[in-house]
Structure formats: structure tokens, C-alpha cells
Amino acid sequence: MTKVIDGNAVAEQIRSELEGSVETLADAGSRPGLATVLMSEDPASETYVSMKQRDCDEVGIEGIHVEIDADAPAQELYDTVEDLNADEDVHGILVQMPVPDHVDQRTVLRTVAPEKDVDGFHPENVGRLVAGDARFKPCTPHGVQKLLEHADVETDGAEAVVVGRSMIVGKPMANLLVQKEPLGNATTTVCHSHTGDLAAHTREADIVVAAAGVPEMIDGSMLKEGATVVDVGVNRVDVSERRSEGSQTESDEADTEKGYELVGDVDFESAKETAGAITPVPGGVGPMTRAMLLYNTVKAAGQQEGVDVDLP
Structure with a gap:
């Protein structure tokens, strides 16, 4: 009998265990914060971001969402990310891909601060993964x-x-x-x-x-x-x-x-x-992809706030 691996059940278990980690951080005076940035009119991207924000609400992570007009200059996206890098209430940043053609995706990935790169795509984090010292696993x-x-x-x-x-x-x-x-x-x-x-x-x-x-x-x-x-x-x-x-x-x-x-x-x-x-x-x-985004956000908050948290 072939075993069908239920990703919904495993993801639910991970989210449930993360709730305790979020409360540990909250008790220490810092609730984890995840910022999502959307520069697209693609309905699928809008749905993905909405689901990620809903996941944050379920486990107690503070969700921050920023929308940028798809026709805006690329620099507006880069500046938005830099502002989020400087925001101490934001522990993780996710720029929803794809971005418009006039925006350079590699520049976007390099602009996110490595310690807030909960996707794990910044070149520094990619290098750490290959070296066996991952800050965040994708x-x-x-x-x-x-x-x-x-x-x-x-x-x-x-x-x-x-x-x-x-x-x-x-x-x-x-x-x-x-x-x-x-x-x-x-x-x-x-x-x-x-x-x-x-x-x-x-x-x-x-x-x-x-x-x-x-x-x-x-x-x-x-x-x-x-x-x-x-x-x-x-x-x-x-x-x-x-x-x-x-x-x-x-x-x-x-x-x-x-x-x-x-x-x-x-x-x-x-x-x-x-x-x-x-x-x-x-x-x-x-x-599981969505659950591990929450995992990385909680991990990032613990690292930035100097709080030891148990991760599932």
C-alpha cells in the first residue's frame, strides 16, 4: 500500500508548534513581524500574498503588507525594501515574485537585508547554504x-x-x-x-x-x-x-x-x-512552503532579538 504524504497535516502541526515560539518572543517583548511586498496585478500573486498574511494571523505573527503600483519605477520597490530593512518591527521580508519586467529581480534579492531574507535567496544566504552553515533554508x-x-x-x-x-x-x-x-x-x-x-x-x-x-x-x-x-x-x-x-x-x-x-x-x-x-x-x-516561511520568520525574530526559541 502506497503511503500518501499529507502535507496539510504536517504543515498544521508545524504551525501549531510555532505558536508557542511566537509567544516566547512576545513574552520577551518582541512579536515576530513579516512584511510582504507586492508589485504586481497578477491575481495568483495577490492570492499567494493574502494566504501568507492569513497564515501570519493564525500563529500570532504581525503581518505587514505593502502594495506598489506595477507601473511604478523600479526604484520605488528598492526604496520600500530599504525602509523595511530599517524597521525594527519587521524581522522578515518577502517580495512576491514575479516582479514587473522593468524591475531587476537580482537587484531586489540583493536589496533585502540578509538577516531578514526569510526566502533564503540573498547571495550571502545562498553561499551559507552551500557551505553547510545555512542562516535560512529556502x-x-x-x-x-x-x-x-x-x-x-x-x-x-x-x-x-x-x-x-x-x-x-x-x-x-x-x-x-x-x-x-x-x-x-x-x-x-x-x-x-x-x-x-x-x-x-x-x-x-x-x-x-x-x-x-x-x-x-x-x-x-x-x-x-x-x-x-x-x-x-x-x-x-x-x-x-x-x-x-x-x-x-x-x-x-x-x-x-x-x-x-x-x-x-x-x-x-x-x-x-x-x-x-x-x-x-x-x-x-x-x-509546507507557507509553513516554512513562518518558521524562518520566527527564527529571524529570535536571531535579531537575541531570544532563544524552540523551533519544530
Whole structure:
């Protein structure tokens, strides 16, 4: 029987445990503060930011939200971030990506103070991660590690394949898996769009982390029997096309109204016939990304305020 790893349940447990850490800081006179900055009219980005602010409210983190007109000069965004860097009530800063084309993303990432960079994307924090001295682990890869831990998946000595090489997931995920520390020590291969025979690699893997952004690119035939499969992909697929292809087994009224459904980078139905454990989409990695953002914010507050806090 394949184990379906419930990301919602694990994320809820982490949020619950973080509430005690937030109260520890509040008792010491400093409630953690997370600032989100949105410079976009993209409805999905607006939804993501709203969810993150709601998460803050649930655990007692002070949420600060700043919106900047998408047509405003890039300097307005940079100045806003600098103001938040100087605000002692703000312990973590998240600039929602993507930013408009006229804004340089790398400049944005470099402008956030490293000690408030709860995404873990500042070059200083990337370097510390690679060196094995992470200040903040990027939220999605860290969330994957937590899922593996809660599912009792042994990474030490395992063959792991990460499919995707983005700075957000693929590269930091591979770095975390090879680190000489708990939830690391795996022999890790990174595959990507130029990999000649992807299946040849995934069939040898004890752990597969799919993060390429290609709908259902990995199916059960590409997996080793009993492998653990973590699906990071979130892709919108047209419902009518899937029905015409015969790949949708049940009608979902909500998806029909939206005209799309969410699928991962893994063909869940075929993969679960081979895998020993697998994450679903939705309800797998997604909730963990948000939970680990809260984790990093609480950690940042503890570091900046000089307060020891227990982290889950």
C-alpha cells in the first residue's frame, strides 16, 4: 500500500508548534513581524500574498503588507525594501515574485537585508547554504525535508534525483540532500531539460523530487519500486483537454467552473502504483512552503532579538 504524504497535516502541526515560539518572543517583548511586498496585478500573486498574511494571523505573527503600483519605477520597490530593512518591527521580508519586467529581480534579492531574507535567496544566504552553515533554508526545499522526516524516509546513503535546477527549488534541494547532516547524506543527481535520458536516472532513485514545472512528466514506468516521490510541481491544465484525452477519472465541479485543474510534475495515478510513498498535488508540498516561511520568520525574530526559541 502506497503511503500518501499529507502535507496539510504536517504543515498544521508545524504551525501549531510555532505558536508557542511566537509567544516566547512576545513574552520577551518582541512579536515576530513579516512584511510582504507586492508589485504586481497578477491575481495568483495577490492570492499567494493574502494566504501568507492569513497564515501570519493564525500563529500570532504581525503581518505587514505593502502594495506598489506595477507601473511604478523600479526604484520605488528598492526604496520600500530599504525602509523595511530599517524597521525594527519587521524581522522578515518577502517580495512576491514575479516582479514587473522593468524591475531587476537580482537587484531586489540583493536589496533585502540578509538577516531578514526569510526566502533564503540573498547571495550571502545562498553561499551559507552551500557551505553547510545555512542562516535560512529556502522554504520549499526545507518543507520537502520536513515531509521526508515525518514520513520516516531515510536519506542517509540513499540515491536521490532532483528533477529541475531552479534557484528556488532544484539547486537548494540538491544542496540540502548532500549536506553532511540529518536529512542529508544522500548521493544526489540533478536532472534538467538537457538530461538525455531522464528515466534512466529516476529508475535508479530511492528518492525523486520533481520540480521541473512540466505537467505529469514523470509516470510510474520511470520509477523504482518502492521509491519516495515528492512532487513540487503545480501546473494548471485545461479540464476539457484532459477529458478529451481520457485522463480525468472524476468530474470536479469546481475545476469545471474554473476551466482548469491543478496537477503536479508527476502522473499521480500511475506513480502511486509503483512508489512506496508519494505527495499529492494539491495538498503535498504547497502547504509546507507557507509553513516554512513562518518558521524562518520566527527564527529571524529570535536571531535579531537575541531570544532563544524552540523551533519544530
